[in-house]
Amino acid sequence: MKTKLFKNIAFTAIALTVAFGSVSVASAASKLSGKIVINGSSALLPLTLQAANEFKKLNPKVKIAASAAGSVTGPQSVRKGIADIGAVDWDASTDVPGFKKFDGQVPNKVAVIPFAAVTNSGVKVPDLTTKQLQDIFSGKVTNWKDVGGADSKIVVVNRAFGSGTRVNFQIKALNGTDFMTKGDNYKEVKSSGDMKTAIETTPGAIGYIDLVYVTSKMTAVKINGTAPTEANVINGSYKVWGYGYYMTKGQPTGATKAFIDYVQSKTFQNGSLKKLKFIPLAAMKNVK
Template structure:
């Protein structure tokens, strides 16, 4: 039997060590990876929370992606991501079996109608807003603004923000055909630069002096009015998981619900802590006083 010389033994030992180290590293990386996908309304919060969480957990790998609430729910249901974020209850999303998902309500976000500053309008009634988005009102002069055609910018289908907006404002009325955009940021940019435009965005994206935030029926979209449901355009920011979350996912969810995030980061970014709400809302949009 031929003996292996010392160089070959050393080479085999080093190769074995590298393969073992690489395999272990890959395994640990996979265990510590948490992919968060879905609601663009929650994306700002998830990204900042992920960055802050990583400072205390250097071995964590929090990946945050948008795509819309429908995408987040379908991806977490398929087991493709660890957390699916959504502005709507899973029960209300077609093709989703909510019984297989666990819901963590992380925050509340206001939904704010916005217009280009040149419209000359700062307040609408709920009926006027509905009439604009159904095409019954087509010029700003019809609601006390300038003689300027109205251009409606809608969110894309699958958007939880759109689903909430249409459910609360349009009810069973059919929305008019309009330009659709995937993200809050794109909507804000178009409205700020295009005369006559109107749309709606999540509150964290509304901190822009180049757009006009609308009040409804004389009620402003501020935290006090949202927490008491005087401002009814709001939704939960849900984080859904399928089955039992792995250790790192559970730790990140606990972090999102911690005092540090709820009391500091969430209001800082323009969201509302889940603990600040004076009312709750169920999947049928029925509001209950806490």
């Protein structure tokens, strides 16, 4: 009887501690207020919108406005003072090919983004080599029959300059090879959503996108025999991926810091972030 009574008392004490702890955390969180403006990467937009929705439920006095006009617009908006967070698919505090660094901005890693070469579902070429991708995206190869497919025109769909997905794909899938920039088999789109639509609806189309946007109406192509999967990114065999960053002017503070902390938390990283086909930061500790 005494043992049972002690267990009941101990359980009650633990329950009260958890309950009061939750009240304390909720109370502290509810004191946050203000507005967070986020601009930049369309690849990161699904993650940003999901995180914003969850964060606002915990912090109802914080308003979050998120938009995506391409990675480079993120740090540009932060520099101009019209955004608190610039979402970008590369570390914009460093130089990358085609872009100078944004001095005074702090890179906050928030996700690992796997990118894939994708084709319209009618294209029956499931695997391409690096050389074949280079030839296709540079315009040297214009018919699918030349890479093992049907006798049909290849339509190259490219992201506009300033896209972080474009930067990552050019460096990591094409080894820096230049894109074609015009032609009757060339289309250029502004966002990941536009790329998704173009690939789904254009016969013979090939482009590139992050995994969250891949649908049954397209094929995520193997590169040199390796599929663009989370497992292959983590084991180091698939190289076409990059980190997603939230750039801030100096170290983040207040509601902005709290939001970034939430996105970096185990709760979000191992929950909604994984469900959206991004990869948690912690999974890449041993991958270069």
